[in-house]
Every structure is written in structure tokens, then in C-alpha cells.
Amino acid sequence: MVPEHQTADTAPAAGLDPSKFAKLGRFARLWAVGSIHGDVGRLQKIHDHIARDFRVGDRIIYLGNMTGRGAHPRETVDELLGFRLNVMSLPSVLASDIAYLRGAQEEMLQKLLQLQFAPDPPSVLSWMLAHGLEPTIRAYGGSVEDGIASARSGPQAITRWTQALRNAIRGARGHNDLFSAVRRAAVGEGLGPHPETGRPINFLFVHANINRAHSLADQADAFWWGGARFDEQDGPFEGWDLVVRGFSPTGQGPRFGLHVATIDAPGPEIACALLSSEGRLLDQVVT
Numbered sequence: 001m002v003p004e005h006q007t008a009d010t011a012p013a014a015g016l017d018p019s020k021f022a023k024l025g026r027f028a029r030l031w032a033v034g035s036i037h038g039d040v041g042r043l044q045k046i047h048d049h050i051a052r053d054f055r056v057g058d059r060i061i062y063l064g065n066m067t068g069r070g071a072h073p074r075e076t077v078d079e080l081l082g083f084r085l086n087v088m089s090l091p092s093v094l095a096s097d098i099a100y101l102r103g104a105q106e107e108m109l110q111k112l113l114q115l116q117f118a119p120d121p122p123s124v125l126s127w128m129l130a131h132g133l134e135p136t137i138r139a140y141g142g143s144v145e146d147g148i149a150s151a152r153s154g155p156q157a158i159t160r161w162t163q164a165l166r167n168a169i170r171g172a173r174g175h176n177d178l179f180s181a182v183r184r185a186a187v188g189e190g191l192g193p194h195p196e197t198g199r200p201i202n203f204l205f206v207h208a209n210i211n212r213a214h215s216l217a218d219q220a221d222a223f224w225w226g227g228a229r230f231d232e233q234d235g236p237f238e239g240w241d242l243v244v245r246g247f248s249p250t251g252q253g254p255r256f257g258l259h260v261a262t263i264d265a266p267g268p269e270i271a272c273a274l275l276s277s278e279g280r281l282l283d284q285v286v287t
Contacts, residue, residue: 012202012239013187016217022061022099024188026200029282030059034246034254034264034271035103038070038135040079042270045287047083049272053283056092061186063246063263064103064207064224067139069132070268074139074172081174102182103207103247104224108133109179113166116158121151140168184223185216187240190277194241201279204240208247212237234260242279256281 013023024030031050036043050060066080067073084098102110108128111118118124125147134144142165150157170176186205194201204216209230211222216238230245234257237243241259248255248264254271255262261279265271265286274283 012216013189016187020184021216022101022183022186022205023096024059024061024099024186024203025096026189026191027059028057028191028277029055030061030188030203030275032205032244032246032263032273032275033060033062035063035065036067036070036076036270037065037105037132037268038067038073038076038139039268039270040070040072040075042268042287043076043079046270046272046285047079049285049287051083051086053274054087054090056090059097059099059188060087061099061205062101063205063244064101064182065105065247066100066103067109067136068103068105069135071135072139073136074175077172077175077178081178099186099205100178100182101186101205101207101246102184102223105132105136106179106182107221107224109136112137113162115147115151115162116155121158122148125151137165140165140172142168184219190279192277194278197241201241201277202239203275203279204237204243206243206245208245208249210237210243231255231257231260231262234258244275254284254286 033046066076087093087098088095108131112128112133115121115125129144137144137147147161150161169179188203190201193199207223209222211219212233236259242261243259244261244263246263248262251266253266254264254273263271263273269286271286273281276282
């Protein structure tokens with residue numbers, strides 16, 4: 001048997017680029033946190049719930065949209081970093097036991113910092129602001145008004161504005177490290193045999209969607225924007241028995257099928273689910 005903390009790099013996980021895909025190894029239980037959207041108060045309640053029942057050997061994954069829309073994105077990142085330190089202070093807990101996915105908000109932030117290369121910077125910035133990025137910009141001392149003016153003034157002005165924002169993120173202790181640690185998707189294996197197949201269940205964790213017409217390595221932007229209707233295709237994807245996502249564009253709330261699961265809450269709430277090695281729902285909290 002592969003030790004609990006060892007990453008079983010077998011099919012279908014073999015060959016995945018670790019700079020793009022987090023590998024959670026084999027686990028008995030996993031905590032999955034849906035979109036947070038910069039709501040530090042609700043995140044603290046989720047963390048309190050996890051802390052009361054966390055066991056050594058558990059995994060934790062944040063499924064993207066950690067910032068954006070909400071009023072306290074910077075404090076949210078501080079809370080994520082602080083809770084990570086608390087969990088890692090426990091015996092036998094490794095850094096790889098906690099994973100962060102790039103959500104639409106984190107993807108937009110990365111693109112924002114490269115705005116000078118966009119084909120139409122004013123339109124791109126306007127679209128990002130309309131989709132919730134403004135609180136994150138302001139949280140790091142950025143002026144949205146200056147950003148709009150820079151976008152209209154050309155590449156040099158944009159570069160100065162984005163560089164100031166980049167420096168502010170780097171100046172916030174640990175924030176740049178967390179944003180650099182986000183991955184496109186994550187994979188893992190259950191410890192015990194699946195009741196149907198007799199082998200360990202393969203988990204795939206994504207932010208919002210997958211495009212079943214393409215392989216995992218060729219999803220491009222489908223993780224954030226594209227792909228078919230997620231819940232309407234309740235079947236395995238490639239070699240993954242259960243695909244778990246953390247954001248529903250329709251705001252439908254948590255849903256659990258045989259092979260797909262959505263861990264998101266309607267409105268401003270945050271959803272968290274504890275999954276077993278076989279993919280069963282052991283616990284759920286929406287706050």
C-alpha cells in the first residue's frame with residue numbers, strides 16, 4: 001500500500017505537470033471549501049468548523065474564488081495563511097496536504113497584472129471590474145480610477161499602474177506566495193477500495209467546470225469559463241471517478257451526484273464539505 005502522505009503518481013495522475021496540477025496523494029478524508037469571495041467572517045466560521053474535527057491525514061482544498069466581490073479580500077488571504085500555519089503545526093501534517101485552486105477571481109487578477117499585453121486594455125479592465133475584481137484592486141491600495149485612465153493612456157502607463165499593484169501584493173506578507181501556489185486543478189486518491197470498482201477512487205478537483213471534449217491537460221480556460229453544463233453530465237471523466245467543483249455560475253448551491261459534485265453556496269454564503277475516501281459526504285456546513 002502507498003503510504004498515506006505519498007503521492008501515488010499512477011494513471012490517470014501520471015504525467016501531470018505539478019506546476020499546474022496539485023497532487024494530494026492518498027487520503028481517508030478531505031475538506032473541500034467552495035468560493036469564499038473575500039468574506040473573511042464566514043471563512044473564519046468554516047475554519048472553526050474544520051478545526052473542531054480535523055484529523056491528521058485529512059486534506060484541505062480551497063476550490064478557487066478566494067478573493068473578489070467581497071469587501072475583505074486582503075483579510076481573507078491573511079486568514080487563509082494563518083489557518084494553514086495552524087494546521088501545519090500539527091504532527092505529521094505536510095504542506096502538500098493543503099491545496100489552493102485558481103478560481104475565476106485569481107485568474108482575472110493574474111491577467112490584470114499583465115494588462116499592458118491585452119489587445120484592448122480598457123475593455124478588458126471594464127469586464128474584470130464588472131465581474132468582481134474591484135474590491136481586490138482597492139484592497140491592495142490600487143486606484144480603479146487610475147487604472148481606467150492608465151488603460152486609456154497606453155502600455156507604459158498601464159505598466160506603471162500594474163507594477164505598483166504587484167509591489168503591493170508582494171509587500172503583504174505571504175500573499176504573493178499564496179497566489180503563486182494556486183493550481184489549475186488537483187487530483188487525489190481514496191485510501192480504500194471503491195465499492196463498485198474494487199480499486200481506490202480517483203478524485204479530480206476543479207474550480208467551475210470541465211470540457212469533456214478535451215483532455216485534462218488541454219482544458220485551457222474551461223476550468224473557469226467553458227465546458228458543457230457540469231451537473232448534466234454525471235459520469236466519470238477520463239480516469240477520474242468523482243469530479244468536484246467549487247463554483248456554480250447559476251448559484252444553485254451544493255449538489256452531489258454519483259460522479260460529479262458541486263460545493264458552492266447560493267448568495268453570499270460559503271459551503272464546505274467533508275468527503276470520505278469513497279467520495280461519500282460525511283459532513284457539510286454552509287455559513
